[in-house]
Amino acid sequence: MMGVALILHAIQGRTPTVGDTVWLGTRVPVASRQILRPQVWDLGEIGQVLGAADVHYDGDSATIRYPVVFWFAGNHAVSVPGPIVVSPEGRSDTLPARPVVVTVTSVLPTGVPRDSLAPKASADLVGQAERSWLPLGIAAALLIVTGLATGTWLARRRRPVMIAPPVIMPTMDRVALLDRWAALGETRAALEGWRQLIEAGLAGADPSRRAPVEPLLLALGAIGFRPDTPPADVDRLIDAARRWVAEGR
Secondary structure, three states: OHHHHHHHHHHHOOOOEOOOOEEEEEEEEOOOOOEEEOOOOOOOOOEEEOOOOEEEEEOOEEEEEEEEEEOOOEEEEEEEOOOEEEOOOOOEEEOOOEEEEEEEEOOOOOOOOHHHOOOOOOOOOOOOOOOOOHHHHHHHHHHHHHHHHHHHHHHHHHOOOOOOOOOOOOHHHHHHHHHHHHHOOOHHHHHHHHHHHHHHHHOOOOHHHHHHHHHHHHHHHHHOOOOOOOHHHHHHHHHHHHHHHHHOO
16 A cells, blocks of 8 residues: 555655546566556546556566546545456466555635636637648648559559469478477467368368368367366377378378
Protein backbone atom coordinates (compact mmCIF):
# COMPACT_ATOMS: atom_id res chain seq x y z
CA MET A 1 0.00 0.00 0.00
CA MET A 2 2.89 2.39 0.78
CA GLY A 3 4.38 1.75 -2.66
CA VAL A 4 1.11 2.79 -4.29
CA ALA A 5 0.90 6.02 -2.30
CA LEU A 6 4.45 7.01 -3.21
CA ILE A 7 3.84 6.33 -6.90
CA LEU A 8 0.66 8.42 -6.88
CA HIS A 9 2.38 11.34 -5.16
CA ALA A 10 5.34 11.30 -7.53
CA ILE A 11 3.12 11.23 -10.63
CA GLN A 12 0.46 13.71 -9.66
CA GLY A 13 2.45 16.19 -7.57
CA ARG A 14 -0.74 17.87 -6.27
CA THR A 15 -4.23 17.06 -5.10
CA PRO A 16 -6.24 16.17 -8.23
CA THR A 17 -9.60 17.73 -8.96
CA VAL A 18 -12.69 16.20 -10.56
CA GLY A 19 -11.93 15.38 -14.20
CA ASP A 20 -8.13 15.33 -13.80
CA THR A 21 -6.17 12.36 -15.10
CA VAL A 22 -4.71 10.51 -12.12
CA TRP A 23 -2.08 7.79 -12.51
CA LEU A 24 -2.51 5.01 -9.95
CA GLY A 25 0.22 2.41 -9.84
CA THR A 26 1.84 -0.38 -7.94
CA ARG A 27 5.38 -1.72 -7.92
CA VAL A 28 5.99 -5.47 -7.78
CA PRO A 29 9.11 -7.68 -7.85
CA VAL A 30 9.72 -9.63 -11.07
CA ALA A 31 11.99 -12.64 -11.45
CA SER A 32 14.10 -13.29 -14.53
CA ARG A 33 12.10 -13.96 -17.75
CA GLN A 34 8.74 -13.42 -16.03
CA ILE A 35 6.07 -11.38 -17.84
CA LEU A 36 3.41 -9.17 -16.26
CA ARG A 37 -0.10 -8.87 -17.70
CA PRO A 38 -2.16 -6.03 -16.16
CA GLN A 39 -5.77 -6.88 -15.41
CA VAL A 40 -8.81 -4.95 -16.61
CA TRP A 41 -9.97 -2.44 -13.99
CA ASP A 42 -13.53 -1.12 -13.65
CA LEU A 43 -14.05 1.80 -11.26
CA GLY A 44 -17.83 1.65 -11.49
CA GLU A 45 -19.78 4.91 -11.05
CA ILE A 46 -17.07 6.89 -9.22
CA GLY A 47 -14.70 7.10 -12.18
CA GLN A 48 -13.29 5.54 -15.30
CA VAL A 49 -10.03 4.00 -16.51
CA LEU A 50 -8.93 6.08 -19.50
CA GLY A 51 -6.70 3.58 -21.26
CA ALA A 52 -4.51 0.52 -21.09
CA ALA A 53 -2.16 0.12 -18.14
CA ASP A 54 1.46 1.14 -18.59
CA VAL A 55 4.12 -1.43 -17.57
CA HIS A 56 7.70 -0.31 -16.94
CA TYR A 57 10.41 -2.85 -16.07
CA ASP A 58 13.35 -1.71 -13.97
CA GLY A 59 15.88 -4.33 -12.86
CA ASP A 60 14.19 -6.92 -10.66
CA SER A 61 10.90 -5.04 -10.35
CA ALA A 62 8.19 -3.50 -12.50
CA THR A 63 5.71 -0.63 -12.16
CA ILE A 64 2.14 -0.95 -13.42
CA ARG A 65 0.24 2.35 -13.81
CA TYR A 66 -3.42 3.00 -14.72
CA PRO A 67 -4.64 6.40 -16.01
CA VAL A 68 -7.97 7.06 -14.25
CA VAL A 69 -10.39 9.93 -13.72
CA PHE A 70 -12.87 10.47 -10.87
CA TRP A 71 -16.30 12.06 -11.35
CA PHE A 72 -16.94 13.04 -7.72
CA ALA A 73 -14.97 14.95 -5.09
CA GLY A 74 -14.00 13.22 -1.84
CA ASN A 75 -11.79 10.45 -0.50
CA HIS A 76 -12.11 7.41 -2.78
CA ALA A 77 -10.91 4.05 -1.45
CA VAL A 78 -10.04 1.89 -4.45
CA SER A 79 -7.98 -1.25 -5.03
CA VAL A 80 -5.39 -1.29 -7.81
CA PRO A 81 -5.69 -4.79 -9.34
CA GLY A 82 -2.64 -6.98 -9.06
CA PRO A 83 -1.11 -8.12 -12.35
CA ILE A 84 -0.98 -11.68 -13.68
CA VAL A 85 2.58 -13.05 -13.53
CA VAL A 86 3.45 -15.52 -16.30
CA SER A 87 6.51 -17.73 -15.87
CA PRO A 88 8.73 -18.93 -18.76
CA GLU A 89 7.10 -22.38 -18.41
CA GLY A 90 3.66 -20.89 -19.17
CA ARG A 91 2.30 -21.01 -15.60
CA SER A 92 0.47 -17.94 -14.29
CA ASP A 93 -0.32 -16.47 -10.88
CA THR A 94 -2.38 -13.41 -9.95
CA LEU A 95 -0.93 -11.01 -7.40
CA PRO A 96 -3.28 -9.48 -4.77
CA ALA A 97 -4.83 -6.05 -5.26
CA ARG A 98 -3.31 -3.00 -3.54
CA PRO A 99 -5.75 -0.71 -1.65
CA VAL A 100 -5.21 3.06 -1.90
CA VAL A 101 -7.19 6.15 -0.92
CA VAL A 102 -7.31 8.96 -3.49
CA THR A 103 -8.37 12.45 -2.41
CA VAL A 104 -10.14 14.37 -5.16
CA THR A 105 -11.17 17.99 -4.69
CA SER A 106 -13.93 19.93 -6.43
CA VAL A 107 -13.28 22.39 -9.23
CA LEU A 108 -15.77 24.79 -7.61
CA PRO A 109 -14.56 27.29 -4.96
CA THR A 110 -15.11 26.20 -1.35
CA GLY A 111 -17.37 28.03 1.03
CA VAL A 112 -19.48 29.62 -1.71
CA PRO A 113 -23.09 28.51 -2.37
CA ARG A 114 -23.45 26.98 -5.81
CA ASP A 115 -26.52 29.09 -6.57
CA SER A 116 -24.44 32.25 -6.24
CA LEU A 117 -21.72 31.15 -8.65
CA ALA A 118 -21.79 32.98 -11.96
CA PRO A 119 -20.74 31.16 -15.13
CA LYS A 120 -17.48 32.17 -16.68
CA ALA A 121 -17.53 34.53 -19.60
CA SER A 122 -17.29 32.93 -23.02
CA ALA A 123 -13.87 32.76 -24.55
CA ASP A 124 -12.95 34.63 -27.70
CA LEU A 125 -13.28 32.88 -31.02
CA VAL A 126 -10.14 31.22 -32.25
CA GLY A 127 -9.10 32.36 -35.67
CA GLN A 128 -9.04 29.60 -38.26
CA ALA A 129 -7.33 31.43 -41.10
CA GLU A 130 -4.06 29.69 -42.00
CA ARG A 131 -1.95 29.79 -45.13
CA SER A 132 0.01 26.71 -45.92
CA TRP A 133 1.57 24.98 -48.92
CA LEU A 134 0.74 21.60 -47.38
CA PRO A 135 -2.53 20.96 -49.33
CA LEU A 136 -0.78 21.78 -52.61
CA GLY A 137 2.11 19.50 -51.71
CA ILE A 138 -0.25 16.64 -50.85
CA ALA A 139 -2.12 17.09 -54.15
CA ALA A 140 1.15 17.06 -56.10
CA ALA A 141 2.31 13.91 -54.30
CA LEU A 142 -1.00 12.17 -55.09
CA LEU A 143 -0.64 13.09 -58.78
CA ILE A 144 2.90 11.68 -58.86
CA VAL A 145 1.88 8.45 -57.14
CA THR A 146 -1.13 8.05 -59.45
CA GLY A 147 1.07 8.59 -62.51
CA LEU A 148 3.61 6.03 -61.34
CA ALA A 149 0.89 3.48 -60.58
CA THR A 150 -0.71 4.02 -64.00
CA GLY A 151 2.64 3.65 -65.75
CA THR A 152 3.39 0.43 -63.88
CA TRP A 153 -0.04 -0.97 -64.75
CA LEU A 154 0.39 -0.17 -68.45
CA ALA A 155 3.87 -1.70 -68.49
CA ARG A 156 2.56 -4.91 -66.94
CA ARG A 157 -0.23 -5.12 -69.52
CA ARG A 158 2.32 -5.02 -72.36
CA ARG A 159 4.43 -7.84 -70.94
CA PRO A 160 3.33 -11.48 -71.04
CA VAL A 161 2.52 -12.92 -67.65
CA MET A 162 5.12 -15.50 -66.63
CA ILE A 163 3.86 -18.09 -64.17
CA ALA A 164 6.66 -19.81 -62.32
CA PRO A 165 6.16 -23.53 -61.70
CA PRO A 166 5.44 -24.36 -58.07
CA VAL A 167 8.38 -25.55 -56.03
CA ILE A 168 7.55 -28.88 -54.41
CA MET A 169 9.74 -29.98 -51.52
CA PRO A 170 10.40 -33.73 -51.44
CA THR A 171 8.57 -35.53 -48.69
CA MET A 172 11.74 -36.89 -47.08
CA ASP A 173 13.22 -33.37 -46.89
CA ARG A 174 10.08 -32.28 -45.07
CA VAL A 175 10.36 -35.20 -42.68
CA ALA A 176 13.96 -34.28 -41.85
CA LEU A 177 12.94 -30.63 -41.37
CA LEU A 178 10.06 -31.55 -39.05
CA ASP A 179 12.32 -33.83 -37.01
CA ARG A 180 14.81 -30.96 -36.67
CA TRP A 181 12.04 -28.60 -35.52
CA ALA A 182 10.91 -31.09 -32.88
CA ALA A 183 14.49 -31.55 -31.66
CA LEU A 184 14.90 -27.77 -31.29
CA GLY A 185 11.75 -27.51 -29.15
CA GLU A 186 9.45 -26.08 -31.84
CA THR A 187 6.78 -28.63 -30.95
CA ARG A 188 3.76 -26.73 -32.27
CA ALA A 189 5.40 -26.11 -35.67
CA ALA A 190 6.46 -29.76 -35.95
CA LEU A 191 2.98 -31.09 -35.12
CA GLU A 192 1.35 -28.72 -37.60
CA GLY A 193 3.85 -29.79 -40.27
CA TRP A 194 3.01 -33.49 -39.78
CA ARG A 195 -0.70 -32.68 -39.98
CA GLN A 196 -0.15 -30.87 -43.30
CA LEU A 197 1.84 -33.80 -44.70
CA ILE A 198 -1.03 -36.16 -43.94
CA GLU A 199 -3.56 -33.73 -45.43
CA ALA A 200 -1.45 -33.55 -48.61
CA GLY A 201 -1.45 -37.35 -48.80
CA LEU A 202 -5.25 -37.40 -48.49
CA ALA A 203 -5.86 -34.78 -51.18
CA GLY A 204 -8.48 -36.14 -53.56
CA ALA A 205 -8.75 -39.42 -51.66
CA ASP A 206 -11.98 -41.26 -51.02
CA PRO A 207 -13.71 -40.36 -47.71
CA SER A 208 -13.39 -43.96 -46.59
CA ARG A 209 -9.59 -43.57 -46.69
CA ARG A 210 -9.72 -40.43 -44.59
CA ALA A 211 -11.94 -41.81 -41.82
CA PRO A 212 -9.27 -44.02 -40.11
CA VAL A 213 -6.75 -41.17 -39.90
CA GLU A 214 -9.22 -38.46 -38.83
CA PRO A 215 -8.57 -38.99 -35.06
CA LEU A 216 -4.84 -38.56 -35.66
CA LEU A 217 -5.42 -35.30 -37.58
CA LEU A 218 -7.61 -33.92 -34.80
CA ALA A 219 -5.04 -34.86 -32.15
CA LEU A 220 -2.20 -33.24 -34.11
CA GLY A 221 -4.20 -30.02 -34.47
CA ALA A 222 -5.21 -29.82 -30.81
CA ILE A 223 -2.23 -30.98 -28.78
CA GLY A 224 0.09 -28.20 -29.95
CA PHE A 225 -2.02 -25.55 -28.18
CA ARG A 226 -1.87 -27.20 -24.75
CA PRO A 227 0.58 -25.41 -22.42
CA ASP A 228 1.17 -28.60 -20.39
CA THR A 229 1.59 -31.15 -23.19
CA PRO A 230 3.51 -34.24 -21.93
CA PRO A 231 6.53 -34.97 -24.18
CA ALA A 232 5.49 -38.63 -24.36
CA ASP A 233 2.18 -37.70 -26.02
CA VAL A 234 4.02 -35.53 -28.56
CA ASP A 235 6.45 -38.33 -29.42
CA ARG A 236 3.58 -40.83 -29.75
CA LEU A 237 1.69 -38.61 -32.23
CA ILE A 238 4.82 -37.86 -34.26
CA ASP A 239 5.64 -41.59 -34.50
CA ALA A 240 2.08 -42.34 -35.68
CA ALA A 241 2.24 -39.56 -38.27
CA ARG A 242 5.68 -40.71 -39.48
CA ARG A 243 4.39 -44.29 -39.96
CA TRP A 244 1.36 -43.06 -41.92
CA VAL A 245 3.49 -40.91 -44.23
CA ALA A 246 6.09 -43.67 -44.75
CA GLU A 247 3.51 -46.36 -45.52
CA GLY A 248 1.35 -44.05 -47.63
CA ARG A 249 -1.86 -45.19 -45.95
